[in-house]
Amino acid sequence: MRLVVAVGGNALLERGEVPEAEAQERHALGAVAALAPLSHDHELVVTHGNGPQVGLLAIESTRDPDLTHPFPLDVLGAQTQGMIGYFFLQAFENLLPGRAVVSLICQTVVDPGDPAFADPTKFVGTVYTEGEARRMADRFGWVVRPDGPGWRRVVASPEPLEIVEVATVRRLLEDGSVVVCAGGGGIPVERREDGGLRGIEAVIDKDLTAALLARTLDADRLVLLTDVPEVVSGYGTNEARPIRRTTATDLRAERFAAGSMGPKVDAACRFVEATGRTAVIGRLSDATAVLAGRMGTEVVPG
16 A cells, blocks of 8 residues: 555654754654554555754754844755654664665645635744743734743744655655655645746644645555554543544534644545545554554545
């Protein structure tokens, strides 16, 4: 089968963990150890989150006294694709000696007229007091909003429309390579009137890009891996129950948090509805069992 596997950003940086390179490299090795067995019998495309890493670089860029303005988000996305892609690339090469592995920087086209740009909602970077946040907004032209007891910058998270390098990914797959690509949802870009590309300040949901990638590549399965064993209905309530097998229609009738399981459920449903094939959601360490349907949540056609 042809698999598109999306790995959460917390695979490389756990909540509250000091974001040192050694820790992220160690987590990458653990992630690849769970994924490498899938490559023995299947064509494998791996994409990944980058939220913690972009947040870290955004803080560093903002605080750098040598910069008149922080690096834009498209540049930070490219930097994290390179860093995380390197961790995955080396881990795969060490675990699969002789197998071709490629880490590919990818751009994702968005519409600059997407409504998300008029109402940015995605939190990035550090937490400020209200006064600090408003001063940063005045200085850099940011939009800031309350986030719990603090304030943070918010940016647009537009719909991914096209992965620019997808034809290259397809050729690499057909040549037998394991491909790591489109990390963090891809670098957000817009098409100019002359057909050229330019970066745009936004972040793209990596699960929605994974669903787009899977559809465009005609994948047999979309595999969404995170740090929980399955999708749970009524999470956090007395009526919580695991969902082992369901249809896209039934799953859309449930409610899930926008900041956690919601995007994964949406991505899985989009893939199933568009292709009539199966998507699975589960824990990264259970990757082989999730693909086989022994663990995790299967989302099947109606």
